[in-house]
Amino acid sequence: MKTLILVDIQNDFMPGGALPVPRGDTIVEVVNGLQPGFGLAVATQDWHPPGHASFASQHPGRAAFESVELDGLPQTLWPDHCVQGEWGAKFHPDLDTRAVQAIFRKGVDPRVDSYSCFYDNARRRSTGLAGYLREKGATELYFCGLAAEICVFYSLRDALDFGYPCVLIMDGVMPLDEREYEKARDELHTAGARLMRARDVFCEIPG
Template sequence: MKALLIVDVQYDFLPGGALAVPNGNHIIEGINDIVERFEIVVATQDWHPDGHFSFASSHEGKHPFEELEIEDGKHQTLWPDHCVQGSKGAEISHDLDTNAIQAVIRKGMDPQIDSYSGFYDNFRKRNTGLSGYLKERQATDLYVCGLAADYCVFYTIMDAKREGFDTFFLEDLTRPIDHKGYAKARLIMENEGIELINSKNIQ
């Protein structure tokens, strides 16, 4: 069974938002055009508490987009405050056909751990319940779109593959924050056997 996963189409990732993805709003019409072709439609929602560890404002003297070294040699990119629980910026865009969305999976709620993927936090300590939901609904083929291509979409796609779904990346229905980072992510996805397709070619 085919499922569509819409990643983080929230106001803070759209033009005018706290962490706006360039031209992120351009994908919404295309997503609305395809939702009726799927038996299952799920969205993820970044949902951070105030003072989240990933916010530059939580670290004295640090600025957005700086790297912070954390445990075991891992690094955390520091972000502007974004998608704070209950804020307008955290809302899923009202321009999206939200009536088609059957479940919303929230992520990034642990104050100390970021969560790019819709499946797990960045340390893979906790799952979000997304995999269980999709498997319970008997989803086999997962088509992924949303924001941002080089971060949350990329990590979600990689985890979807690990979770055993036949995974398709709807490349026309995403936008990256950084084009160099996206080029690297794209190559990794291709090497992992992820199918990169245009939404016009959905089977």
Template sequence: MKIGSTDALLVIDPQNDFCEGGGLAVAGGAGLMPGINRLAERFAKVIVTQDWHTPDQISFASNHDGATPFTEIEVAYGRQMLWPDHCIQGSPGADFHPDVAPTVRRAVAVIRKGYNPAVDSYSGFFENDHRTPTGLSGLLRDLGVTCVFLCGLAYDYCVRFTAEDAVREGFEVVVISDASRAIAPQSEAAARDSFRAMGVAEIEAADLSDGV
């Protein structure tokens, strides 16, 4: 698959809290960063997303008496998974992993999400109410992008929801599987099923070739 002038790389949440030792660590997260840098060097348009929560974020189990992480509650916009505290604004955990600094420097924009305490946000396009946009769709269209390639953390949540919303917004979507990692096998399988159903292509980094 060739990288073209209307393609963009979306690097999803390459942050300390999603890497080993972080508040919501994904196994193998830190090890993705060198490969993501190599990918970013090949794209003219790179956009990075960043989880950016307040301490009173509705999705933190610590904000609900007696609740434990990785259980669900009902909120105004539907079912919501409860998470350990992570990516709190201005905290070291919310910072980008130091090994991905070259990619962040290349980025034309950083899209912060999840800053509304009353609504969690997985997707780079919309908060979890599926109504509040981040501005990513308009930015991509202004840049002339028609196809987005996704990588980052975590495959089964923020990568998945960003990919699904990208399809709904009319973009061609490709997930680079070996540049992403999942939180759990069951949700990883569900994401893969969703991608097949929605026409999201999955490739490995080695499948990419530079355009002419």
């Protein structure tokens, strides 16, 4: 079954949010248009407890976007964002979630960040998404969401490691950093992911 994965399409990653992805809101219409064609659609949410260790506010003397080591892992310090239950953690109000059959939350461990929608960055905690996809009979995964070179990239890379054929929907993602996105996109393509636009995806679904 062809499956659409909506990664972190949340208020804090939109213009006006705490960690805005430039033009992040422009993907919402694309994502809404894609959903009806898929047999399965799932969504993920960044879902941080207050005072998460990845927040710059928890590191006196440090600023957002600086790099530190956190429990042995490299960590970019972020503005406080996607805090559980707050406005910023909610999906964008224009995102149509009627076709979304399950939501998987990540970043819930207060000491470990989570970019991939499958695991935390230490790979100690699974979100449960991998098992869910197996149970549902997913055969090919199509990714959209925010930010392209971070959570979408790491999610897609893990999906490739699981052996799934994967598609990056290029007009269904936006990056924080365009140069980093170019490198991430090239890496994914080299690893076997297909890069497609939404109009071309429509030619393949349903399937």
